[in-house]
Amino acid sequence: MFVTFEGLDGSGKTTQARLLADALARDGVDVVSTREPGGTPLGDRIRELVLHGDHVAPWAEAALYVASRAQHVEQVIRPALERGATVISDRYLDTSAAYQGAGRGLGLDTILDLNLVAVGGLVPDRTFLVDIDVETALARVGDKGDRIERAGAEFWPRVVDAYHHLAARFPERYVVVDGRRGPDEIAAEIRDHLR
Ligand code: TYD
Numbered sequence: 001m002f003v004t005f006e007g008l009d010g011s012g013k014t015t016q017a018r019l020l021a022d023a024l025a026r027d028g029v030d031v032v033s034t035r036e037p038g039g040t041p042l043g044d045r046i047r048e049l050v051l052h053g054d055h056v057a058p059w060a061e062a063a064l065y066v067a068s069r070a071q072h073v074e075q076v077i078r079p080a081l082e083r084g085a086t087v088i089s090d091r092y093l094d095t096s097a098a099y100q101g102a103g104r105g106l107g108l109d110t111i112l113d114l115n116l117v118a119v120g121g122l123v124p125d126r127t128f129l130v131d132i133d134v135e136t137a138l139a140r141v142g143d144k145g146d147r148i149e150r151a152g153a154e155f156w157p158r159v160v161d162a163y164h165h166l167a168a169r170f171p172e173r174y175v176v177v178d179g180r181r182g183p184d185e186i187a188a189e190i191r192d193h194l195r
Pocket of ligand 1: 009014035036037051065091092093095096097099100148149
């Protein structure tokens with residue numbers, strides 16, 4: 001099973017990805033936890049370039065995330081799924097659709113299609129959207145964020161709308177959880193859902 005976590009920066013999705021991985025591992029499930037951008041040595045170098053460099057042109061940004069993802073799928077995700085492991089990824093292609101496609105205005109479908117080609121059509125079985133509003137997210141992240149987190153005010157509402165659009169469009173894999181509650185409550189809901 002391939003599970004991904006999505007949401008705004010500050011949504012708490014990283015905590016949820018970890019809590020789910022811990023719970024499954026305690027149940028004896030073979031779990032591979034990973035994240036994007038990153039997850040491979042090449043991906044970690046791309047992460048450094050794209051998050052901590054100077055200005056990156058929107059299409060360069062989209063292409064770097066796609067490159068990181070293609071490597072991640074070939075080196076980590078597919079091999080793990082093939083041996084029967086459960087893969088939990090903190091962000092995957094929906095992040096690019098929402099952040100680069102909608103947030104940066106490159107086109108949600110264009111970015112989604114580009115990503116689908118790059119990953120050979122590998123779509124998650126479940127995607128948990130940890131849903132919070134922009135104000136809460138920005139308050140949690142503060143102004144110390146990375147290059148993406150410092151995007152202009154018009155960026156975030158577009159990202160949130162794109163996530164809601166994706167959830168409505170792919171109901172067979174999307175589960176939207178209310179991220180304004182405490183982490184344990186959210187984690188319990190996610191575990192119940194997977195059971
Ligand atoms: P994330 O790992 O969630 O941030 P943190 O290091 O704070 O846990 O994601 C890093 C940033 O990269 C985040 O602002 C979202 C952005 N991002 C994209 O814009 N597109 C992508 O395809 C991915 C994977 C991440």
